[in-house]
Every structure is written in structure tokens, then in C-alpha cells.
Amino acid sequence: DQQVKQNSPSLSVQEGRISILNCDYTNSMFDYFLWYKKYPAEGPTFLISISSIKDKNEDGRFTVFLNKSAKHLSLHIVPSQPGDSAVYFCAASAIAVSTGTASKLTFGTGTRLQVTL
């Protein structure tokens, strides 16, 4: 069962415009959400995160929005740059009852963003 879903496998955006990447989740126990960026032949790199007590978190050109009632989050990149071209993964985690801390991350299937000139 795919608990974290990224329904758009790819997205093409012109340089300078806004990129919006979407993510849906089904597990209501998830309370921490992250976005990772991955270039070919490299491991995923952490980009930005948000906890369930917030509905928005901003870091420079990157903003993540969380809609808990809809179990939906999105990543906005403004303005988009050619160096942003990569695969973006949404990930989520929950508090592990046994340890009281965040446990494993569950990832979506990724969205390939291409920023064109």
C-alpha cells in the first residue's frame, strides 16, 4: 500500500516561474513531512520539512504547505532555476510508540522537475 503518493511523475516549468509539486498521504499517524531532492548518481538531499502543528514553512525560494484535513502537502519553488531540475521526493514519518521519537521515513515515488530556459 502506497501511503505517500506523488501522482505527477514529471513536471516542466519555465525558468523564473513557480514550480508546484504535490504529495498526498493516507496514514493519519504521519506528523512530520519532508521534501528531498535527488540528482542522478547521488543520494537524496534534504530540502525542507514541516511538522503537523504548522501549515506552512518557508526557506528561501522553497515553501512547503500542509493541509492536514486533506492529507495533502505541496512544495512551491519560486523562482524556479535550471539547477532545480531534479527528482523531488515527498516523505513522511510518525512518532514510534516504542521510542517516542520519529522512526523511519516513508517516501513517495518522486516527481521529476525540469526547469527550462
Place this chain on the structure above:
Amino acid sequence: DTGVSQDPRHKITKRGQNVTFRCDPISEHNRLYWYRQTLGQGPEFLTYFQNEAQLEKSRLLSDRFSAERPKGSFSTLEIQRTEQGDSAMYLCASSQRGDYNSPLHFGNGTRLTVT
């Protein structure tokens, strides 16, 4: 470079052979994770350690897979009697205790090809 280090970067093996991968986490991180990624998919959780204790294993981790972190520092992932379906990128990540302000830091992975 003090990031997560994985060795080897690539491994080609014949079906039925055993392979072992190594991961060196960021030195102050006490949590270490193994993930597997296949083409077109996101990373799938395999197992994680807090210090030397293995706290959780995925049902994806069959009896042919074993992971160790003997002194709470580096970790090894061994696959016995490899099958073609084991071909994937194996990713290691580390974090500080799973606190929310300490996200996972990934290595560049070991790409396994089973022929």
C-alpha cells in the same frame, strides 16, 4: 567530507553469490538506516539502528538479508544467495536520534546489479 560514505559505489555479481555493502555514517549520528531504491520508485525502508541496536526491520528484508552495526559506528548490509530481483540502489542514511530537527542524511548509494 564528513557526509555519509558508502562502499562500493557499484557491485556486479552473479546470481547466487553473496555480497556485502558498508556504510559509514556522519560521526555524531547515532541512528543509521538502510533503504533500497529501484527504478521509478522512491526509497523503500529496509531497517534502522540506534547505536548498535537494530530497532526495526521491514518485511521487505527477507532471510537472505542481514544488517549489522557492531560498535554503533559503521554498518554492513549482506545479501546472501543474490537474485536478479535484488538489483537496486542500496542507500544508507544517518540522523541524530530521530529528532524532528535532524532529518536523514543520505549517502550516494551502492548500485547492485545481479546477472
